[in-house]
């Protein structure tokens with residue numbers, strides 16, 4: 001177990017390093033740069049620009065710049081934002097809650113709803129419900145999230161005025177109910193894709209288990225169909241879903257990016273897009289690395305949980 | 317003696333994308349108290365489907381239709397409400413399956429799985445059920461039975477798992493055990509042990525057994541009577557001795573010739589004389605006798621007209637063959 005953990009953590013560190021190299025390179029090779037904004041300021045000469053570039057360290061070679069960034073990151077100095085000179089980690093920290101709140105609530109929706117739809121679809125295979133769920137999932141997967149978000153805002157905020165159109169809370173209110181009220185629309189929008197994916201995986205996992213010999217054995221004992229389906233089938237069908245949950249994290253993160261933009265949600269996704277717009281290199285790198293850590297840790301946790309739930313698996 | 321189980325004109329059909337598959341076509345037989353009836357036939361002859369029909373465990377959904385009557389005591393199993401059938405399953409009629417490696421739930425301990433079978437039909441506590449499970453494991457020859465309760469199936473060999481299945485099936489002392497090829501997936505030495513075990517348990521408990529197999533070799537060892545199935549029908553039925561020594565149906569004769577034998581002390585295997593040709597596609601049975609395309613005794617104008625009836629040839633001996641009088645009874 002310890003050996004497994006050490007091995008996996010080592011693997012993840014190497015992965016993180018690769019992510020940082022690739023992200024850094026792509027970011028710096030992309031056209032435009034932090035200096036592009038200064039170039040718009042009237043009166044700044046070419047020499048001034050060169051001086052600013054030198055101060056920011058942008059005139060050095062890419063490997064040297066990378067090494068500088070990397071060295072500092074390791075000791076916890078993730079740099080300061082080009083925009084407002086705030087420490088990157090601090091800014092991420094202040095945006096973290098909004099994103100986590102959104103991700104957790106939409107994951108709860110997705111797991112509950114997706115499990116229900118998937119299991120029922122498997123048990124009543126080829127029924128009207130199953131058919132509708134299949135078509136529904138296909139539609140959900142083909143709808144662009146930002147468009148769906150706008151439609152939700154148009155219907156429920158603009159026309160019906162049931163839900164706020166964005167933001168984390170109402171300034172001056174900020175009660176629990178107020179937070180919850182603001183959370184409904186964005187978490188539903190973010191959950192759309194995950195519900196669809198989760199219900200499809202759940203359905204096929206359940207279908208596979210239902211046809212196993214041990215389900216026939218459970219019926220042969222004389223168990224009630226309910227216990228056959230819940231104690232025997234569902235319990236086994238959930239196992240692969242733990243891994244699926246881990247693999248869903250990137251989808252969830254990129255969905256959050258779009259959802260946060262549509263709902264002016266002050267989370268990491270919007271922070272990321274804004275920072276890209278400003279070519280705020282330290283900020284972009286910071287959010288990227290932080291998300292990568294989240295994804296890798298999430299997957300590691302999923303694998304540990306899987307091993308803990310399946311008696312056939314031993315980690316060593 | 318009143319029979320324990322009486323199957324009358326059982327018909328099972330599967331509706332599939334490619335058409336209707338008549339898997340069982342009018343099978344009738346009885347199982348008497350305390351007897352072991354062997355059900356023999358090649359792959360696809362409808363043995364499992366017959367066994368599953370008795371348990372009412374044929375695939376759910378609209379694709380499978382089961383007709384006929386299956387009398388068990390006063391009840392017609394096929395007409396029982398599901399709740400009443402559930403009270404019989406695993407309690408008065410049990411079934412064990414061909415695949416011990418996959419027939420146990422991988423995420424539940426062996427003890428849990430046996431205890432669950434007991435508590436499903438008996439009003440006893442968890443601990444009492446586990447105690448009984450340990451007893452059962454001991455009865456089926458599993459060493460360290462009590463410790464084994466906490467084992468998961470993957471800790472056990474195929475033979476051990478099949479013993480667990482047997483323990484589970486016997487947990488409520490059923491009147492009838494349906495054993496569907498319980499030894500096919502096991503090593504030869506283990507096969508013999510499991511057959512011995514079933515024989516011993518049958519004698520101890522006095523239950524009846526339907527022993528499904530495609531191997532006539534084990535039949536001599538365990539069965540009182542034998543029923544041979546071909547293409548969803550019974551083609552010959554007799555006491556074990558007459559069936560093995562003087563089979564009348566050419567198909568049974570062919571099956572007997574294909575049994576491998578190891579005469580005592582000799583380690584030379586007789587060449588297997590498998591029946592030439594294949595089991596017919598149940599969706600496209602030939603006219604007349606289903607066995608005709610493979611039968612060495614087939615005669616045009618006799619065998620290809622209508623389906624031969626199941627005829628009495630001697631008390632308790634039934635044969636479905638037009639020409640049984642002309643064919644010399646031939647043992648192996």
Ligand SMILES: Nc1ncnc2c1ncn2[C@@H]1O[C@H](COP(=O)(O)OP(=O)(O)OP(=O)(O)O)[C@@H](O)[C@H]1O
Pocket residue numbers: 330332337338339357358359360361362363364365366375530598
């Ligand atoms: N679920 C099913 N759907 C469609 N056809 C089926 C199904 N189960 C069985 N059959 C068909 O019914 C026929 C009889 O099958 P059955 O399993 O009873 O054979 P068997 O005698 O037990 O053979 P084996 O020795 O291989 O176990 C076969 O032709 C098979 O294709």
Ligand code: SF4
Pocket residue numbers: 565566567605606607608609611612613614615618619624636637638639640
């Ligand atoms: S009826 Fe004819 S074809 Fe069928 S088994 Fe008898 S001899 Fe062979």
Ligand SMILES: [Mg+2]
Pocket residue numbers: 363364365496497
């Ligand atoms: Mg079978």
